[in-house]
Amino acid sequence: KAGVTQTPRYLIKTRGQQVTLSCSPISGHRSVSWYQQTPGQGLQFLFEYFSETQRNKGNFPGRFSGRQFSNSRSEMNVSTLELGDSALYLCASSFRTGGATDTQYFGPGTRLTVL
Amino acid sequence: GQNIDQPTEMTATEGAIVQINCTYQTSGFNGLFWYQQHAGEAPTFLSYNVLDGLEEKGRFSSFLSRSKGYSYLLLKELQMKDSASYLCAVRDRSGYALNFGKGTSLLVTP
Secondary structure: OOOOEEEOOEEEEOOOOOEEEEEEOOOOOOEEEEEEEEOOOEEEEEEEEEOOEEEEEOOOOOOEEEEEOOOOOEEEEEOOOOHHHOEEEEEEEEOOOOOOOOOOEEOOOEEEEEO | OEEEEOOOEEEEEOOOOEEEEEEEEEOOOOOEEEEEEOOOOOOEEEEEEOOOEEEEEOOEEEEEEOOOOEEEEEEOOOOHHHOEEEEEEEEOOOOOOEEEOOOEEEEEEO
16 A cells, blocks of 8 residues: 655745645545644644545644645645745645544655745 | 653663653643654654553553653664654644654664
8 A cells, every 4th residue: 555645855945935735645544634844843733634624723824725635635835935934844644533543644745945 | 732741862772672751731632642753754653542551562662641641652672773753742632633742862872
């Protein structure tokens, strides 16, 4: 079974630009969550999508947005990039059965550098 | 909100046993997860605990005490490849998101 895939793996942008990252979940998984990982803050939750609807949202500004398609693939968008947005962006997928043991499996991440 | 604490760094010797602690404060609790992350790679799932007690999975075990807001990950028969960051994450009742600690960087030495 293929794992979670993310594209692109590396991205360099300049301040003020916008960027779109893509995530394809494990086959059969319907939930996709996005996280930002930085050395200073660690892994922080951005948002979660399930059945094409945002179900949960972390404490990030509105410049960070996302969507999910009917095939469960998800995209996240960051507009008006700032230097502080440089990070590893990870997506994770799960079945989302509602049980406490629902496990999220991570993709390899997209390394975004903002210059 | 949640506050999750783990030691920043630990060092252990190949073949030894190491225990990585995690304490948390949360408004609710819906499971605790441990992930391993090698440098430059994605976090990989190791174990979860929902009820109090010890869960064993080969060389890895994880313990939970909900009343104390405490968990630990025990790694036995350490191997060089166990050098990695170990992330403790708690899911609270208010949502589905995982709230992560900042991770413990484990170095295994010969």
